[in-house]
Amino acid sequence: MKRFFAVLLAVLIFTAAYSLKTKDLVWHAADTLPIHGTLVHGDSVTYCRLPQSLNGKIRQPLADLGRNTAGIYIRFASDASAIGARYKTRAFNMDHMTATGVHGLDLYTIGDDGRWTTVASGRPGMRNTHPEMMIAQNMEPRMREYMLYLPLYDTCDSLYIGVNEGAAVKASTLDSPQKDGYIIMYGTSILQGGCASRPGMVFTSILGRMLNRQVMNLGFSGNGRLDTEVAELIAASHPSVVVIDACPNIKDAELLAEKLPPFIKIIRNAQPDLPILVCGSPMFPVVRYEKSTYDTLKAKNDWLDSFFATNTDPNLHYFPGEKIIDDDWEITVDNYHFTDLGFKRYAEALYPTLLRLLSE
Numbered sequence: 001m002k003r004f005f006a007v008l009l010a011v012l013i014f015t016a017a018y019s020l021k022t023k024d025l026v027w028h029a030a031d032t033l034p035i036h037g038t039l040v041h042g043d044s045v046t047y048c049r050l051p052q053s054l055n056g057k058i059r060q061p062l063a064d065l066g067r068n069t070a071g072i073y074i075r076f077a078s079d080a081s082a083i084g085a086r087y088k089t090r091a092f093n094m095d096h097m098t099a100t101g102v103h104g105l106d107l108y109t110i111g112d113d114g115r116w117t118t119v120a121s122g123r124p125g126m127r128n129t130h131p132e133m134m135i136a137q138n139m140e141p142r143m144r145e146y147m148l149y150l151p152l153y154d155t156c157d158s159l160y161i162g163v164n165e166g167a168a169v170k171a172s173t174l175d176s177p178q179k180d181g182y183i184i185m186y187g188t189s190i191l192q193g194g195c196a197s198r199p200g201m202v203f204t205s206i207l208g209r210m211l212n213r214q215v216m217n218l219g220f221s222g223n224g225r226l227d228t229e230v231a232e233l234i235a236a237s238h239p240s241v242v243v244i245d246a247c248p249n250i251k252d253a254e255l256l257a258e259k260l261p262p263f264i265k266i267i268r269n270a271q272p273d274l275p276i277l278v279c280g281s282p283m284f285p286v287v288r289y290e291k292s293t294y295d296t297l298k299a300k301n302d303w304l305d306s307f308f309a310t311n312t313d314p315n316l317h318y319f320p321g322e323k324i325i326d327d328d329w330e331i332t333v334d335n336y337h338f339t340d341l342g343f344k345r346y347a348e349a350l351y352p353t354l355l356r357l358l359s360e
Helices: 002-018 060-065 099-103 203-211 228-235 253-270 291-309 340-359
Strands: 026-029 073-078 083-088 105-110 116-122 132-136 144-149 158-163 178-187 213-219 241-245 276-279 316-319
Touching (some): 073 158, 083 105, 083 116, 178 203, 178 340, 228 253, 241 340, 253 291, 291 316, 316 340
Parallel strands (some): 178 213, 178 241, 241 276
Antiparallel strands (some): 105 116
């Protein structure tokens, strides 16, 4: 027993001796490093998903959500043994999603097998508008490639990456996820990340790692309403594939029939050969007991079935919503929004189709 306590004391002393505080870190402005996962570059607001030139032209809720940093990440390389972060946020919170998912950070690195893997998350606290935290420390000090995901449901007005003294922080030389051949995914609160436990677990980011491609997350909570301005933004971009996953935010089948064809047409007129994948609505667990919800979702999916039955565009594709959940009812937070398991299943369901479209 004495030997046990002696060893435990030695471990505690060692850990204390090598545990740094954020005040010990050297800070580097993240906006000097490559920023990925956004169509917006060189704007007055660094970390945003919609250009500020759309302000006043789009609905205000959409403009506000465009400041959320879902899917945006910083790529860098470092030989640090300790990594921290300091940033400014609104500290927005939700009652069915973790603070780490809403306004935290998520650090990934490339493992020895060449695949991206999680390192640790930055936990910001519930109401801290200026979080400063140690994300990882006591690592072997060797050069690694990193990807730092930004918050899913909050803004990020400034960001600094902290490392131990003497460690380097520099732009990545490895094109992974590759910058060319990116995917744009447009949709609802689910696509934005509700309710992932941490930013790296939204299914758009999971797919980015699986496909080794940048995925631009244009998910707008409650506001994936097939706005013309969003279609025009996509049409002016140069993705390899576009995914339209807005069905859950469209009120009914009649409105879907009114808005989806013009939305697609705007993109198609600009890019005749671009693969476009339209997703149907998942049949969420709630449909087992709410008949009105079941009827509404089924009617929207039935309209999509009929629309694609007569589709003659060889580059316009359909992914039935029923394939997203199937009969697994234990993958949501509130019978609508996905847990991490649900997002993993969602990504795995879409992966073969996206891989095929990218190869074509």
